[in-house]
Amino acid sequence: MKSLLSLSIILLAGTGSALSDNILISPASQTVSVGQTFTLDINVDQIPDLFDYEFSLSFNPAVLAAQSVTEGALFANTGDSFFSPGSINNTAGTIPTTADTLEGKVPGVSGPGTLAMVQFTAIAAGTTSIDFSPPHDLILQDSKGNTLAVTAHSADITAGTSIPEPATLSLLALALMFGFCCRFRSQPFETLNRR
Amino acid sequence: MTKKYRSSGLLVSRLTRSVIYRPMAAVLAVLLMPTFSWLESTAGVPVSATAKSFQSSAQTVSGCGTPRGNAIIQEVCVNGVPYGPDLDQLEADGIKEYFAQHDLGPVDPLAIYFLGRTDLRSAIRAEMLAILQGIINKPANARSDHEKRLYAWFETLVQQNEIAEYTRALAEYRSFQHDPCSFKLDPDIANQYGLSYNGPALCLQGSTIAVGAPWVPAASYFTAVGIKYSYGKSAQDHPNFAKLVAQTQINLGAMYGTSFHLGAAAATVVGVAVVLAFKHFFPYAARAIAAGVKGTISAGAAAAGAAAIVFVCVVVGVIAAFQLFNNQKELDQINNLHNLLSRAQNSPPDLLAFASDTNALGSFKLTSTLVSQTVPDIPGTFALPAHRPTDPVFVITQGANPTTSDSFTYDDWSGVAWRAETVRGWFKQTCLGDSSGKNCPQPDSFIADIEYVDGSGVKRTASRFGPNFVITKAEPAESDKECPADEQTGVTPPGTDFSQCVSYVASEFEYTYQGNAYSMRLSRPPVFTSDTIIHFTWQGPQQHAAVTAAGIPAPDISLASGSSLPAGVTFSRGNGTAQFNFAGASSGTRGTYHVTLQAHNADGTITQSFFIVIVSQLAITSADFINVDYGQPTAFLVTTTGELPMKLSISPQLLFPGLSFHDNGNGTATISGSTTAGSDIISHSACFDVNGIRKCTGITASNAQGSVRQETTIFIKAAPHPQLTLPAATFVAGTRNSVQVTTTGATTPVIFHFNREALSWLNFRDKGDGTGVLSGTPPAGTAGSFAVYLYPEGRGERCCPLLNPQFTVNVLGQPVFLTPNVAQFSVGDAGSFTIRTNQPSGSISEIGTLPQGLEFTDDGNGTATISGTPAVGAGGSQTLQFSVKGDAVMGTQELALQVNEAPAFKTAAYANFYAGQENSFPVVVSGYPALSNAPASLSKSAGFIEGMEFTVSGLPAVLTYSNLNPEGYSTGTLTLSGTPSSSDVGQHVITISASNGVGAPATQTFTLRIAAVVGDVNGDGVVNCTDLNLIKASLNTYRGEVGYNPAADINNDGVINVEDLALAARNVPAGTVCQ
Known part of the structure; x- marks a missing residue:
């Protein structure tokens, strides 16, 4: 079952504008075979002046097992970042507190780009969503320490016992595309004020 | 005429004389002043001495024929009629006018009676004679009663002399007629006129004229004999009588000069008669004196007295000649003596004709008549006072070298030398005699006149007046004129031909001594004589203050060089007197100002400091009424303006x-x-009657400016009427009610008047302290409003209780909650609150959520209970609503339920502060009450909730703490704040205590870590990978959890996340690669 999580973080006063960008897991939907290892990218789109971020992920540990979390190119390419991959808990199905920050009194980076890459292995057939959870762990700040408002998008993973035929895959892809289009919408979730 | 010579002394009215002098004479008649205290006074004579009448000085005794001591007028009766008081007044006036004419001021008559020698007494005689002549000159209907009596006295005396003159003349003639052959001429008259008559040679045997017509003496001879034995009668007994007559006339002449210069006002008394008498008689009298009357009289022979008066008659031309006639016409003239005698006997003499007689005979008669009443003359015998250093001195000039001396010597009209000294305004003179040292008319003199001979040999009298002299020619020529003084200078203008002046005024005069000519003037260096403090009233009218300086000549008073005047003040320079002028109004400024004045005359210059004091007008500025509340303390301040x-x-x-x-x-x-x-x-007016005497209460303010009085009314206001705090009370039927009655506005003890009317269940108790208790239990079922009489009266209201005062008792019959609408519990303490109603069987319901630990129980009998033990965290306040149902209606009550809870700290006992930047950390405390309902400055007062209070110790001095909002109210949260410096870096242990009056205060030991740089977790002073890794190690940990590193909670929010990491990373140098 696919799930879609929308998260709005309201930009605090002082930012000068009320931007609302997306943080999303790519691909947003994927079917994998049991035993298959695959990688999901944690991307942001048009976000400006991003200085640091933090997120936690949750997944169904009965379907997937996280393997690693690595820093994405958006920060890694700057050469001046401090990355904390977080600690994978495949028992609980969580990857809490992946954090990354630029160093020094430098301006932030602008999206789109990849914040991090998470590698999973499908360990059993089934479906699972990968969510930014808990929501309060999703933090993005600009170079002045202001919180940036983003909308979080989850991803759905289906693990099967075999790899489907290409025709079947095409039909399945069409079906998935149809469903994605119908269900892909944002909903206000909660307003957080960490300050 | 110049005002300068007008003396107030001469202007003394007759009223003053009669009102002042006569009573003083009566009172002091018995007094004798044995000393000359008047000589010691500064301004002439002290008032006390001035008050002594001439009578006391003269030691007079009233009564006909009784010697009158040393008074000048010795005989006060005529024909047995006493004229004592009027003659005393005449003498006093004469003395006073002499003083005035010589600028002697209000000196004492002692000078006349104890120091005055004959010459001074004759000067007073002249004054009296002038006064009498002035009265004679007045129309009869213009004379005062006193003047009428004096006129009658004088008229009677003259008439007596006239009768005596013609009676004696006729007797002489009859003697001649009876026996012309043996008739002998009066030897005095024959001697003076060089007459001879040898009757026997003209006669045959017996008494028959031998040849021709009878030789008859001229009528003037017989008249001369008559005068000798009438007007000259006193000379028979008093050898110096002729001298007194002559001196009186001479002084009359001198007085003419001074009177002329004294002005018209003085002339009203002295009169034109003086002028007439002077012009016609004075030259002869002076000639008589000069010719030796004084010497003749001084010889003291008895015969000389009678001879002298004849001599006077001769020199004045009384007797024209003596001839023997054989002319029947002459006989007829002699026979006319009968007619003259008859007229004298039957008609009063025409005194005005005597006074204006151009041949001087009339003036002689008047003079001798007055002088006859003054003999024997009793001159003063006391030793004369000596010149004092403070008295003026003489500046004597011979040639071009003036010298100063306290005496000068001159020759008088008779060539007798005198040495004169100044004693105040007088001249003390000692006779030195003629060239042989003899022939002094009197040993010494005390007078203000000098009879001298000027450098041209002209006899003059110099009468001192202030620094100047009125100089009168003794024997004026017909062509001589008056030479009046200039009004500005006070002296006759220079350039005047003084040789042709009857009189003139000069500051100096020429005299001779031993054939040498000198000039003399008076001198005295200047001295300020006025008060040196000048008072002006600020914002008053235009004001002036005189400054005086004495000196001879009068000193010029001016502002000293370099001295300035305060604003609004000007100075008018002057001689002897100058003046400060203050513009008043809004001019000037209050204060004391120093000014230096200078006084300068020919003999010196002095300076004197003066102080000009400009002060507000003396006034009482506070209200003229005072309101006093009955029985109440009052304090009314009387305020003034003016000098202290x-x-x-x-x-x-x-x-x-x-x-x-x-x-x-x-x-x-x-x-x-x-x-x-x-x-x-009711009030105390300023003026009121006390036992028939009207009194006015007034406040008087007195200072150097004077005094002012303000009549003041004091109002005693009735004590204010107390007002019931509440005009009504609400009772609930079926239950006992009690309400305290209080009042406001009373300032005196209050008593209550109470009448329960028909409410038997209602009672009132006056507690005697201004309050009372109204109580009672209205029977169940009672409802409505009931009026009762409840009236508070304050003591001293002075009015009666109002009619039918109403107090309303409202009785509630519907369901009513009887218990207060506030209940309190405390966390952890078991408590109970009973809700009562007036419905004994009512059921009470509750709306609202009770705090945890409390529960509500309806007892079913009109009561309910809230009870239990509030749980921790239940502190707070909330409103509950209760309802009870009556027979028909529902009663409700809202209850404010408060649960008090002791304070407890809710925030960490740890915070990170960073040097060089503003930090703030809130210390959150739970508990109730936490908020105050008044600013902290007031909440300590009773009736306010103070809320949560904190004490903090150990906080670095650079940091502060507060639990108040901008309005000063307690917020319940303590905020630590401030900007520490690098010297504050380190960990500080702070003790924070919180209390809210409930339970014990809560105390927290608080660690405040001050780091040098944001992100310096390990406290090494820099931020680097170590710090980032320390934060990384604690990521996703919360306060209280294992792994939570408070030093890594950079922003103190209780969780370590990327926000802390980023805060630290910002202080890591760019390009740092951390593993």
């Missing part, structure tokens, strides 16, 4: 007991105290 020191007083008194008046000594006074004066007194 000032004395304040009240008179006659403050009638109301309990009030007092106190002079504060600083220009204010206080009326204070309290009074419970009788209730019938």
Whole structure:
């Protein structure tokens, strides 16, 4: 079952504008075979002046097992970042507190780009969503320490016992595309004020 | 005529004379002044001495024929009629006018009676004679009663002399007619006129003329004999009578000069008669004196007296000649003596004709008549006072070298030398005699006139007046004129031909001594004589203050060089007198100003400091009424304006007991105290009648400016009427009610008047302290409003209770909650609150959520209970609503339920602060009450909730703490804040205590870590990978969790996340690669 999580973080006063960008897991939907290892990218789109971020992920540990979390190119390419991959808990199905920050009194980076890459292995057939959870762990700040408002998008993973035929895959892809289009919408979730 | 010579002394009215001198004479008649205290006074004579009448000085005795001591007028009776008081007054006036004419001021008559020698007494005789002549000159209907009596006295005396003259003349003639052969001429007259008559040679045997017509003496001879034995009668007994007559006339002449210069006002007394008499008689009298009358009289022979008066008659031309006639016409003239005698006997003499007689005979008769009443003359015998250093001195000039001396010597008209000294305004003179040292008319003299001979040999009299002399020619020529003084200079203008002046005024005169000519003037260096403090009233009218300086000549008073005047003040320079002028109005500024004046005359210059004091006008500025509340303390401040020191007083008194008046000594006074004066007194007016005597209470302020008085009314206001705090009370039927009755506005004890009317269940108890208790249990079923009589009266209201005062008791019959609408519990303490109603069987329901630990129980009997033990965290306040149902309606009550809870700290006992930047950390505490309902400055007062209070110790001095919002209210949260410096870096242990009056205060030991740089977790002073890794190690940990590193909670939010990491990373140098 696919799930879609929308998260709005309201930009605090002082930012000068009320931007609302997306943080999303790519691909947003994927079917994998049991035993298959695959990688999901944690991307942001048009976000400006991003200085640091933090997120936690949750997944169904009965379907997937996280393997690693690595820093994405958006920060890694700057050469001046401090990355904390977080600690994978495949028992609980969580990857809490992946954090990354630029160093020094430098301006932030602008999206789109990849914040991090998470590698999973499908360990059993089934479906699972990968969510930014808990929501309060999703933090993005600009170079002045202001919180940036983003909308979080989850991803759905289906693990099967075999790899489907290409025709079947095409039909399945069409079906998935149809469903994605119908269900892909944002909903206000909660307003957080960490300050 | 110049005002300069007008003396107030001469202008003394007859009223003054009669009112002042006569009573003084009566009172002091028995007094004798044995000393000359008047000589010691500064301004002539002290008032006390001035008050002594001439009578006391003269030791007069009233009564006909009784010697009158040393008074000048010795005989006061005529024909047995006493004229004592009027003659005393005449003598006093004469003395006074002499003083005035010589600018002697109000000196004492002692000078006349104890020091005055014959010459001075003759000067007074002249004054009296002038006064009499002035009266004679007046129309009869213009004379005062006193003047009428004097006129009658003088008229009677003259008439007696006229009768005596013609009676004696006729007797002489009859003697001749009876026996012309043996008739002998009066030897005095024959001697003086060089007459001879040898009757026997003309006669045959017996008494028959031998040949021709009878030789008959001229009528003037017989008249001369008559005069000798009438007007000259006194000379028979008093050898110096002729001298006194002559001197009186001479002084009359001198007085003419001074009178002329004294002005018309003085002439009203001295009169034209003086002028007439002077012009016609004075030259002869002076000639007689000069010719030796004085010497003749001084010989003292008895015969000389009679001879002398004849001599006077001769020199004045009384007797034209003596001839023997054989002309029947002459006989007829002699026979006319009968007619003259008859007229003298039957008609009063025409005194005005005597006074204006151009041949001087009339003036002689008047003079000798007056002088006859003054013999024997009793001159003063006391030793004369000596010149004193403070007296003027003489500046004597011979040639071009003036010398100064306290005496000068001159020759008088008779060539007799005198040495004169100044004693104040007088000249003390000692006779030195003629060239042989003899022939002094009197040993010494004390007078203000000098009879001298000028450098041209002209006889003159110099009468001193102030620094100047009125100089009168003794024998004026017909062509001589008056030479009046200039009004500005006070002296006759220079350039005047003084040789042709009857009189003139000069500051100096020429005299001779031993054939040498000298000039003399008076001199005295200047000295300021006025007060050196000048007072002006600020914002008053235009004001002037005179400054005087004495000196001879009068010194020029001017502003000293370099001295300046205060604003609004000008100075008018002058001789002897100058003047400060103050513009008044809004000019100038109050204060004391120093000014230096200079006085300069020919003999010196002095300077004197003066102080000009400009002060507000003396006035009482406070209200002229005082309101005093009955029985209440009052303090009314009397305020004034004006110069200090000032004395304040009240008179006659403050009638109301309990009030007092106190002079504060600083220009204010206080009326204070309290009074419970009788209730019938409404006010104390400024003026009132006490036992028929009208009194006015007034406050008087006195200072150097004078005094002012303000009549003051004191109002005693009735004690204010107390007002019931509430005009009604609400009772609930079926239950006991009690309400306290209080009042407001009373200032005196309150008593209550109560009448329950028909409410038997209602009671009132006056507690005697201004409050009372109204209580009662309305029977169940009672409802409605009931009026009762409840009236508070304050003591001293002075009015009766109002009619039918109403107090309303409202009785509630519907369901009513009887218990208060506030209940309190405390966390952890078991408690119970009973809700009661007036419905014994009512069921009570509750709406609202009770705090955890409390529960509500309806007892079913009109009561309910809230009970239990509030749980921790239940502290707070909330409103509950209760309902009870009556027979028909529902009763409700809202209850404010408060649960108090002791304070407890809710925030971490740890915070990170960073040097060099503003930090703030809130210390959150739970508990109730936490908020105050008034600013902290007021919440300590009763009735306010103070809320949560904190104490903090150990906080670095650079940091502060507060639990108040901008309005000063307690917020319940303590905020630590401030900007520490690098010297504060480190960990500080702080003790924070919180209390809210509930339970024990909560205490927290708080660690405040001050780091040098944001992100310096390990405290090494820099931020680097180590710090980032320390934060990384604690990521996703919360306060209280394992792994939570408070030093890594950079922003103190209780969780370590990327926000802390980023805060630290910002202080890591760019390009740092951390593993």
